[in-house]
Amino acid sequence: MSNKAPKKKSGSFGRSLFGRLFGGKRELSIFEEEQMQSPFRTVIRNFRSNKVAMFGTIVFLIIFLSCFILPIFFPLDVTYTDSSQQNIAPGFSMLSVPDELKNGNAVDIAGGGTFGIGADKNGEVYLWGQMDDRLKEIPENMGKIVSVSAGLNHVLALDEDGQVYTWGYNRLRLDKIPLEMEGVTNIKDIVAGYQISFALTDDGYLYHWGNENLIEISPDAYQGHIEKIAPNATTAIALLDDGTVVCLATKDNAFQRIPEEIQGKVIDIASTDRTAAALTEDGQVYVWGSSDYGVFDVPEELQGQCTAIAAGRYHFTAIGEDKKVYAWGRNNFGQTDISAENVVSISNGYFQSYAVTEDGTVVTAGLKGYLMGTDGFGRDIFTRLVSGGRMTMTIGAIAVIISVIIGVIIGGFSGYYGGKVDNILMRFAEIVASIPFLPFAMILSAIVGNSLSEIQRIAVIMVILGVLSWPSLARLVRAQILAEREKEFVTAAKAMGIKEIAIIFKHILPNVITVVIVDTTLAFASCMLTESSLSFLGFGVIEPTPTWGNMLNGSQASTVIQNYWWRWVFPSLALSLSTISINLIGDGLRDAIDPRSNDR
């Protein structure tokens, strides 16, 4: 120990500070201190003076606490997917309406899947939010734009001469104005839907183009009478000039159950993905379709005084005669938490609400963006990351506990009894150790896993990991106990007639527990790694339950690696940081327990 003495001086200030703060004990000289301390305190002191290990501890604690506390605030809905929110880059720009559109300059505002578009008084067009490069290419030679509309990933704009422009998504012929519209100048309204575009003329004629496989509609029977069109992801409903509402779908669906009593009295329509709403002359709002997320719960105070309605993907907003804005429906991103007075116009993005007031302010609510982006199913990576971390760490921890229990028991008996028991147990350990780990775990989970529920499957993975990883610890414990069992205190315990099991686990084990702790720490990291590898290959925990491993499962494709970096960088970073920090802690603990290993 003498060669350690100079080292201690360097950290003595911090230690004495620590000592005064927590121990309040008298300062001792180096030699006194050495004699006074229990081995355990020496270990803690050594560990604390190891900067790298302390850094690892802090990093690990931060990750650990984030994974166990944050899921409470960001609960995960494992079944949630949304096709309109796929592969969105990290950022919070979806509600960042440009300054040019504020202060009463906005003529028209429209929201799309992940972005917004607006036109100001000079006819200039502005885009904001998450969009790809094609959307950013605003056509140069447009006239003075008076109206805009945004779909999932394309936009429509109408200038004062009745000319329609479109750009954005370039498949499904969405990037071109159809031939039959050439020369038509009396367009009065444009609507961009989910991969479909509509243009409506003064005399009630409707043009539509885009993904007609997804949205099969036929407006032929109503051409010449259409006043307004409200599309959604599956169909479109139309308001005719006689105040009746029709569904343009060619097949039966829930939107065709239009309430009879409103026919002939409708002045405005809107539709979310699953429901449609109509506003009648007397200010009443009627909603029909599939009732979910509370879209049928029209606010009581709105009924009878509503003047305009608009719809997002799962929510509605409306203006009352009191010029207040009302919102109802799904509120997963706070899109219905909008409140504004003196409102003159409203519009909605898929998960955003916009309201323009008399003094020209644009009030916004709803989804701003995602901290870490979204994955290929439109799920928020951040919430999956924290919940997945909890899952990964739980599996790792329980697997390690199983392996420690088996390893300590077998190592304990083997070391204490020796002879035949030792021989049999150690041969057994060697058999288990000779089973190649990853292939065997893959086979087991492929065979056993298919007939199980999700929870059972996770339990099976924990058990497989635990049951296959104990032999190294058992050998370690055996070697330690072999050395301890010859000591006097064991002889004394035997002489007192203490049961052998008590001698092993109560008398000898506490003397070797430090070795077990170090090994457990390192085994925790390797269990997490193995679980992640298994899940990464698709044989561990499977979707939709997230773990760090299976979040990376979908990221093997080189297109994902190149274009959607956020889908693999964050899970990789989380996993790597935790295993690195755990290994640093383990190394630090080993050095603290056995200072000689410091030299190795």
Place this chain on the structure above:
Amino acid sequence: MVKYILKRLLYLVFVFFIVSIIMFGIYKCVPGDPARMMIDSSKQTVDPERYEQMYQDARERLGLDKPVVVQYVSWLGNMLTGDFGFSSQYRRPVAEIVADPIGNTVMLNVASMILVFVITIPLGIITAVKKGSVLDNVVQVGTVIGYSLPSFVIALIFIFLFTKLLPIFPISGVNSAGISGSGFTIFMDKLYHMALPCIVMTFASLGSITRYVRAAMIDVLRQDYIRTARAKGLREKVVIYSHAFRNALIPIVTVLTGWVISVFAGSVVIETIFLWNGIGKVLYDALMQRDFMVVLAMQMFYVVLTLAGNLLMDLAYMLVDPRVKLNS
């Protein structure tokens, strides 16, 4: 010595039997009836009586009508005589399926192993000699990071680097599609495709081996004979490379021999990511396709590799270091 080897071999055979029983038991637990799967396609076309007849025939052909013990013995007999069964996915004997992939796996592993040793041994020696220096500390932290990172994360990072920033290597496959030419051209093309998986594999094992070499070297440098050599006034170079390194080689060579065997075992993760048609990929594909005859044969192959590797390692230890006694 001979007695020890015989004892080890006997023990190896014993472990092999135990594991084979476990594996066969697991294989028997696979849900689904192989005989029914075999004749599944004709279910619609033939009448029930004929179908039942076909089913019984299939059972007989697969040996399923006999007791499990008999099935086990005949399976093991077939395995030992080189008949590893029949792949249901490729409709070919298992031995034929794995022939090519073994070559690919060995090629990849040998290349990465050479790289690993070329890098780690000098690095380990330098860090051991300059223990406590800045270089040593940096390398120490680097190795902790190296062995903490899962290999698939390293693979993702390298794919990103080599596709986005420096697109010089192909990221998957063994050969370019539709390549033709002389054997040499094809071989060079293979090497070119091997670059990225080889780099990733090398990176994944750098950390642990550097640490191992460093620890071995530090152990040796602490010995009395090193002090003696220095006291004699030998040059530091001679002390390190002649006196110390030769002794440090003992544990390193031991580990190396254990590894020679493992060149036959492919890395499932890396071969799957890079679509490198090796042993690991065969195992992965067989599991995905539920082709359990292949899986079973592969599993036994892996067990034999592990056992042989352990045995070789012990023998090498004994041969390299005469101080080691094995009979304890």
